[in-house]
Amino acid sequence: MSPNELSSYLTIGAILFGLGLFTVLTRRNAISVLMGVELILNSANINYVAFSHFSSGNSAGQIYAIFVIMLAAAEAAVGLAIVLAIFKLFHTIDVEAAETMKD
Amino acid sequence: MSVSTAVFNLIALLLVVSAAMVAFSRNIIYSAFSLLGTFMGVAGIYIFLGADFVAAVQLLIYVGGILVLILFAVMLTHRITDVTITNRAAGRIPALIVVVGLVYMLIQTVRTTPWAAAKQVTFASTTATIGDAFLYDYLLPFELASLVLLAAMIGAVVLSRKEIKE
Numbered sequence: 001m002s003p004n005e006l007s008s009y010l011t012i013g014a015i016l017f018g019l020g021l022f023t024v025l026t027r028r029n030a031i032s033v034l035m036g037v038e039l040i041l042n043s044a045n046i047n048y049v050a051f052s053h054f055s056s057g058n059s060a061g062q063i064y065a066i067f068v069i070m071l072a073a074a075e076a077a078v079g080l081a082i083v084l085a086i087f088k089l090f091h092t093i094d095v096e097a098a099e100t101m102k103d
Numbered sequence: 104m105s106v107s108t109a110v111f112n113l114i115a116l117l118l119v120v121s122a123a124m125v126a127f128s129r130n131i132i133y134s135a136f137s138l139l140g141t142f143m144g145v146a147g148i149y150i151f152l153g154a155d156f157v158a159a160v161q162l163l164i165y166v167g168g169i170l171v172l173i174l175f176a177v178m179l180t181h182r183i184t185d186v187t188i189t190n191r192a193a194g195r196i197p198a199l200i201v202v203v204g205l206v207y208m209l210i211q212t213v214r215t216t217p218w219a220a221a222k223q224v225t226f227a228s229t230t231a232t233i234g235d236a237f238l239y240d241y242l243l244p245f246e247l248a249s250l251v252l253l254a255a256m257i258g259a260v261v262l263s264r265k266e267i268k269e
Contacts, residue, residue: 001115006218016141019123019202045161072169073164078259
């Protein structure tokens with residue numbers, strides 16, 4: 001793979017997306033599912049920055065990447081707060097065990 | 104093979120291997136720490152793409168913020184001494200089939216598409232450009248982002264506080 005080709009970045013992004021999707025699909029631990037979401041967001045960011053670097057030349061892709069990072073931070077804060085609340089209620093963070101919506 | 108190609112391949116290897124550790128490790132602590140390698144690898148990729156500001160933001164927010172948050176959540180939520188397999192996984196084989204098919208399709212698309220050839224690549228500092236864009240063209244999204252962050256902060260506080268019964 002060469003750093004001067006767009007396809008190598010897109011390939012890395014595709015592999016990272018696949019691993020993140022696998023994590024989201026198979027994990028039963030809520031925190032691991034959030035980790036998988038972070039992997040998917042990172043792969044999308046790689047694609048944004050790579051296309052911005054290779055095709056348009058302006059920095060719009062980088063700005064979108066920064067917005068995605070910002071939303072990922074907000075998502076992690078709220079998501080982990082929800083996970084902690086679930087843990088307080090059910091004493092587990094297994095996503096299959098926490099299935100009732102009322103106490 | 105030039106030095107930059109070698110470094111690029113090394114970073115890509117670090118990225119993919121640590122992401123695979125996140126996906127396949129049976130211990131959630133290993134998964135959480137492998138995430139460090141993934142985030143650092145992505146920052147390295149950003150540097151190769153000439154996005155120095157995004158790389159710095161990636162290191163500050165992902166490694167310094169989100170990863171620490173995830174590690175705190177891991178430490179707070181499960182009793183590490185109780186269970187040997189802390190990171191259960193289910194339905195691995197169907198998920199593996201779906202994901203391998205999807206990634207194969209994506210990589211084939213990337214390989215067969217005739218991408219435009221790279222322009223003359225310049226590695227200039229991007230911080231000033233990004234700051235200008237945020238305060239002119241992207242001012243409304245920028246302000247909305249601050250509202251979103253405020254809402255997320257209040258939401259996290261409300262969710263994690265102790266409920267006081269009257």
